[in-house]
Amino acid sequence: MSRVPATTRVPRLLAIVAWVASQADGVPVEHICKRFGIGRTQLLAELNTVMLTGVPPYTPDALITVFVDDDIVRILPQWLDKSMALTAAQGLALLAAAEGLHDVPGSEPDGPLARAMHKLAAALRARPGRDVDIHLGSVGGGVLPVIERALADGESVAITYLSANADRTDERVIEPWVLRAIDGAWQVDAWCQRAGGVRTFRLDRMRDAAPTGEAARTPRGEVDAPGYRSGPDDVPVTLLLDPEVAWVVERWAVDDLEELDDGRLRVHLRVGAAAWLQRILLALGPRVAVEDAGDSRVVDVRPMAERILARYGR
Amino acid sequence: MAPAGEKIGIEERQLNLIQALLYTERPLRAEELRALVNGYRGYDNDESFRRTFERDKQALLSMGVPLVVAGAGADGGTEGYRIDRKRYYLEMPDLAEDELAALRLAVSLVQVGDASGEEALWRVGGVVDTGDGPLAGARTAGPVAVLPSSANLDRIFAALTERAQLTFTYKGEERTVDPMRLDFMRGRWYLSADDHSRNGALRCFRVDRIDGQAHVAAPGSFTRAPDRVVPAPSEAWGFDVDDTVTARLLVDESHADLVAHRLGDTARADRQDDGSVLFEFEVRHRDGFRWLVIDLADHAEVVGPDELRQDLIDWVAGALR
Numbered sequence: 125m126s127r128v129p130a131t132t133r134v135p136r137l138l139a140i141v142a143w144v145a146s147q148a149d150g151v152p153v154e155h156i157c158k159r160f161g162i163g164r165t166q167l168l169a170e171l172n173t174v175m176l177t178g179v180p181p182y183t184p185d186a187l188i189t190v191f192v193d194d195d196i197v198r199i200l201p202q203w204l205d206k207s208m209a210l211t212a213a214q215g216l217a218l219l220a221a222a223e224g225l226h227d228v229p230g231s232e233p234d235g236p237l238a239r240a241m242h243k244l245a246a247a248l249r250a251r252p253g254r255d256v257d258i259h260l261g262s263v264g265g266g267v268l269p270v271i272e273r274a275l276a277d278g279e280s281v282a283i284t285y286l287s288a289n290a291d292r293t294d295e296r297v298i299e300p301w302v303l304r305a306i307d308g309a310w311q312v313d314a315w316c317q318r319a320g321g322v323r324t325f326r327l328d329r330m331r332d333a334a335p336t337g338e339a340a341r342t343p344r345g346e347v348d349a350p351g352y353r354s355g356p357d358d359v360p361v362t363l364l365l366d367p368e369v370a371w372v373v374e375r376w377a378v379d380d381l382e383e384l385d386d387g388r389l390r391v392h393l394r395v396g397a398a399a400w401l402q403r404i405l406l407a408l409g410p411r412v413a414v415e416d417a418g419d420s421r422v423v424d425v426r427p428m429a430e431r432i433l434a435r436y437g438r
Numbered sequence: 439m440a441p442a443g444e445k446i447g448i449e450e451r452q453l454n455l456i457q458a459l460l461y462t463e464r465p466l467r468a469e470e471l472r473a474l475v476n477g478y479r480g481y482d483n484d485e486s487f488r489r490t491f492e493r494d495k496q497a498l499l500s501m502g503v504p505l506v507v508a509g510a511g512a513d514g515g516t517e518g519y520r521i522d523r524k525r526y527y528l529e530m531p532d533l534a535e536d537e538l539a540a541l542r543l544a545v546s547l548v549q550v551g552d553a554s555g556e557e558a559l560w561r562v563g564g565v566v567d568t569g570d571g572p573l574a575g576a577r578t579a580g581p582v583a584v585l586p587s588s589a590n591l592d593r594i595f596a597a598l599t600e601r602a603q604l605t606f607t608y609k610g611e612e613r614t615v616d617p618m619r620l621d622f623m624r625g626r627w628y629l630s631a632d633d634h635s636r637n638g639a640l641r642c643f644r645v646d647r648i649d650g651q652a653h654v655a656a657p658g659s660f661t662r663a664p665d666r667v668v669p670a671p672s673e674a675w676g677f678d679v680d681d682t683v684t685a686r687l688l689v690d691e692s693h694a695d696l697v698a699h700r701l702g703d704t705a706r707a708d709r710q711d712d713g714s715v716l717f718e719f720e721v722r723h724r725d726g727f728r729w730l731v732i733d734l735a736d737h738a739e740v741v742g743p744d745e746l747r748q749d750l751i752d753w754v755a756g757a758l759r
Contacts, residue, residue, distance in 0.1 A: 132557055134452050135501045139560035146530075159564035161556065170449070177453040179461040180474045203460045204453075206527040207561045211502030212596035213587070214558035217550040220585055220622065222541060224548035231572040237540035243531035244541075244562070249599045256598070257670060259623040260548070260583050262699035268573075276575030286692060293692055303573075305583040307625030328699045331692070399735070406757055407732040429757040431736040436751050 135208065136160055137170050141188065141199055142207040150191070150198035171197065178202055215248045216256075223258040224305075229268055260305035263327045270333040271312050275300045278340050280317070284332040285325060293331060298323070299340035315342040358394035361401065361423060362416040365389040369411045372404070390415065395422055402428040451477025452494055456503065460526065465508040465518025495519075528561060539568030547573055551587025585622055590652045591645055594620060594629055600657035604631070607649040611635065615643075616660040619668040628671045642671045673700065674726025675719075685721045686742040690714050693737040700730070721746065728753055 140160050144151050157164055171190050178187035179202065189200040210218065222241035231237060245252045274281045280299045287294065298314035301322070305311070310327040322345075365373065367387040380392040395401045402425045405412055417423045458466070458475045472478040472487055481487035498505055504525035508518055533541070542565055545555030559565045568574075573582060590606070597604045598617040605614045615631035618640070622628075627645035632638050672678075675685075689697045691713030698707060698715070705719035721727045724746075731738055731750055740747040 131497065131500065134449055134497070135557060136560055137449065137453070138456070139564070142530075143564055159566065160560060161565060173447060173450050174453065176446075176450055177457060177476075179454075179457045180476075182476050203457045207530055208502065208526055209504070209528040210558055210561055211592075212599070213550070213553065213592040214502070214555075214561065215599070216592065216595040217553050217555045218541060218545065218558045218562070220550050221544035221548040221555060224583060224585070224622070225544040225572055228572045235540070235571075236534070236536035237544060237571060240531075240533055240537035240541045240544075243533060243537070247529050247531045250595075254667060255619055256595075257619070257621045257623075258548075258585075259621070262702070272573055272575040286696065302580075303582050308623055328696055331695060403733055403735060406754060407729045409753055409756055425757045428735060429754045432732070432754050433751065433758075435736045435739050436747070438751060438755070 133170070136162065137174060138204060138208050140167075140170075141174060141201050141204045144197055144199045145201040145205050150193075150196040153192070153195045153197060156197060168192070174199075210248070215244075215250075219244055219248060219250060219252070219256055220258050223252050223256065224260050226252075227259055229263060259308070261308050261310040261328070263310045267327050267330045267333045268310065270335060271300050271303060271327065274335060274340075275303055275312075280336045280338050280340050281314075282332075282334050282336050283325065283330050286329040286331060297336060298325065299342055301344045315340070315344075317341070358396045359418040359422045360416075361393055361395050361414065361418065363391045363393070364413040364415050365391060365408070366411040369408055372408070398422045399428070406432075446477050446480070451475070451490075452497060455494055456498065456521065459503075459505070459519060459521040460523055462520050465506065465520045467516055467518045471519070531562060533563050535566055536568070538563050538566040540571055542566055543568055543571040543574060547581055548583045548585070549581045550585045550591075552584075553587070586627065586646065588645070590648050591627055593652045593654050594627075594645060597652075597654045600654075601660055601662060602657050603655040603659045604652050605655070606652035608643055608647065610649070613641075613643075615641070616662070618662065618666070619670075620645075621670055623671065630668050630671060640668065672722070673704075673730075675721045675723050675730055676704070677723040677726055679723040679725075680721075682720055682722050683743055683746060684718055685727060685740065685746050687717045687719075687731065688714055688739045688741050689717060689734065690737040693734055697734070697738070716741070724749060 140156060140162075143159075144156065153164060153167065156162070157167055160167075162170075171192070174188050175190045176187070180186070186202070188202050188204065191198040219241070222237060222244060225231065226237055226241055241252050245256075250256045270281055273279070280297050282295065282297050284293060284295055286292075297317045298312070299317070300312045300314045302313040303310070304313070312325050312327065313322055314325060315321070316323040360379075364384075365388060367389070370389045373381065373389065373391055376391070376393055378391050378393045382390040384390055398421065401422060405414070405423060405425045406428055414423045454475050454477050455471070458471065466474070468488070468491055471491070472481065478487060478491065481490060495505065504522040506520050506522050508520070509516065538559070541562070542559060545559065549555065556565060594604065594617060596602070598620055602617075603614060604617055605612065607613070612635070614634040615629075616634075617629060617631045619630040620627065621630070629643045629645055630640060631643065633641040687697070688710075694709075694713070694715040697717060698705075701707075701717060701719055705717045708716045708718075710716060727746065728750060731740060732754070740750050
């Protein structure tokens with residue numbers, strides 16, 4: 125039973141009073157305890173407090189009535205017969221959670237989550253998918269349930285993965301540890317048997333995922349905060365970005381940032397995969413300059429440019 | 439009920455205060471509340487009453503109690519308090535047990551900020567546990583998504599649901615808008631709104647780029663046609679910057695699914711005999727389109743129109759000069 129701070133006891137009590145009052149036949153004490161995360165002794169003490177409250181002149185008819193017979197609680201709530209409205213933050217938290225999960229492949233269009241979402245949205249006057257829309261990340265229908273099952277069962281998964289860094293497809297066996305939606309992409313942190321370490325895989329880059337039927341071999345450990353994990357072979361690179369493209373660094377793991385007098389941004393970062401950086405340098409074109417690189421091959425965009433142009437017969 | 443002169447517990451006092459403020463037909467002054475509400479009558483000392491009353495007021499506000507401060511004297515000059523009943527009482531969605539359980543699963547997997555969602559669940563009927571639902575298997579590992587929260591986000595949501603105009607500073611300029619739509623995508627919140635500073639044109643704002651505090655006008659300060667549908671914000675290539683052209687992009691089989699996810703239902707996709715896919719979609723921002731294509735390296739080819747194809751060739755060739 126989680127401990128509830130004093131500042132949340134009153135709103136919880138208001139919710140309990142309104143909910144029990146709405147149950148015509150009363151509610152068993154244990155049921156209330158479970159539903160509102162409160163211990164039996166605490167609940168009975170708080171109900172005793174409730175009975176002392178009401179409106180002036182605090183005559184018996186102006187006080188809340190609480191009956192506890194045979195462990196069944198009944199409440200005549202006076203002015204507290206309906207629950208307090210959700211705050212904006214609470215309303216958004218519930219609606220966003222419902223919509224976010226509903227957006228996941230496999231969610232039933234008419235299931236309990238969908239029904240709850242539509243009822244909530246109607247009460248909040250926010251049409252789901254129209255006024256408020258939550259898109260956690262893109263993912264193919266088949267991959268997510270496989271990863272989820274492997275997480276739940278502690279099994280490994282064989283994947284065909286399109287690596288963003290190495291720019292090729294390969295086969296791996298991974299042991300999923302943590303599933304997350306970050307920056308609009310579903311990712312799984314997993315033990316990669318081939319790499320012998322924890323790696324992050326984007327689900328939209330998995331072309332295929334199939335359970336191996338084998339239990340994971342490596343005990344799950346702590347996973348670092350999401351983001352790029354630099355390796356021992358990473359190359360330090362310093363870039364100068366024009367102001368209009370400075371936004372691109374928002375999602376990079378950079379070592380240091382410095383704004384220059386002319387408005388440009390000097391960015392120090394470490395790069396593990398040349399192909400990733402080369403594509404970015406090509407896309408930025410004249411808006412980026414390489415100031416320094418630990419290995420000039422990493423920032424040489426010519427081979428990548430030639431590959432692309434070859435596709436156009438150039 | 440405690441006899442006069444005896445102080446009672448904070449919960450009892452605050453429950454009495456809430457009920458008195460719900461019950462009253464007119465705003466009650468602090469001194470009236472002191473005389474009326476059981477819990478304040480024990481305060482003989484003016485200063486200690488004032489401090490306690492202020493603390494209770496803050497506690498009520500932090501719970502989300504819609505406390506109305508209005509003139510209470512005959513001349514309307516003295517401050518009085520009451521609770522707006524219409525806004526206090528939740529029009530409770532009648533949630534069945536399986537629906538509450540589904541919501542419980544949802545808030546345990548998808549969080550906004552660091553709020554657990556538990557207190558919100560209490561208000562709609564309590565916390566009902568379940569073992570099933572989408573992603574239920576991923577639940578043991580904590581939330582799968584934590585969406586960024588901010589005070590401005592809450593204000594925007596309130597304004598959206600209450601049809602209240604919003605005023606805020608964006609890119610150094612004050613904007614007054616009618617909020618129409620709130621989207622979470624690519625890991626960020628976006629507000630789509632009719633912008634009075636732009637002749638009422640629909641504009642999209644990144645919520646985390648709003649400077650300072652957004653101000654919410656009175657509820658109902660604008661109206662929205664009930665059948666109005668506002669489109670979701672675009673991906674970078676859809677930003678309203680250049681003339682609209684329909685791009686045709688041929689993507690290798692190996693990368694086709696990835697592109698299909700990114701384009702979503704905004705594109706037409708034709709699978710070719712060799713497994714590659716020809717995507718057709720609208721482009722309104724050349725820079726954004728170039729990013730998309732170059733990110734695919736030589737696994738994609740712009741097959742039309744000629745201007746987009748030539749633009750890409752020229753841009754990439756520029757790197758060889």
